[in-house]
Amino acid sequence: MHSHSFGIQKTFLVSKDFGVFTASLFAVLHPKRLLGFITLGVPFILPGSKTVSKDLLKGFYISRWQEPGRAEVDFRRFDVKTVVRNIYILFSKSEIPIAREDQEIMDLVDPTTPLPPWFTDDDLTAYATLYEKSGFRLPL
Template structure:
């Protein structure tokens, strides 16, 4: 019941904005590019869906932030000779590509990139705190740690989540749940077992 109360307050009560800004990053940062309606669609449309998914998995598995130089687009940052990450197989790629061929990239671009841009920030009631235990699993090689606004380091999450446990997997990348599923599953199982539901 407390979770529903918090959700209702989040949706309907007066709120304070938490600004979302990517201003410190270059124009070529992938989020800045993908927020612009039509730009990613043109970039992606130069290649078949399988090549787009391949490029995204290659780029986002690295520890460097995907930033395109002037005159280049995000899809130009990886070429066909770059191998897939060892944990992402050609079979995985074919399955993912078939799903994107069926449904397209519109929704993945809308949420979160363009919705985040349109919101101008996240509205949060000033005294809202998440009461339930929360587990955040992150890969330590995730490029997102190089973002100038690192909300974890700034303590913003801890302000709103009273019982927050953050676990880092040293070799984990941005796709840590796909890269190391057994390790992630064990962390989730341990967390659930250590926080039994009161009936």
């Protein structure tokens, strides 16, 4: 269903993480449909740019997890609940999580770090249950 079906002529587009690539493509192809475009976690990069790896730091999770099999190698060392826990801890900080060449993204989390105060143990269990059913490959 097109936004025109709802009488919406223009909209703000907000994108996060891997969704930035799709949203960037929409912004380039349909600029007249947008009032504004916001990216979170990843800067705007022209779609099809061959400089994506140059534009993003090599140890940045978006760069790392785009490498075929890299996220699976990183994640399979832990149970699903630990992976979800680590992701929410990592991405609730103000610093960008950058791994060294000899590290994976999951290695950046100190296991004694508590969950962010806005993410409860019940939330963690609910999200982990969903990822146990879906796996991580397609949701990433």
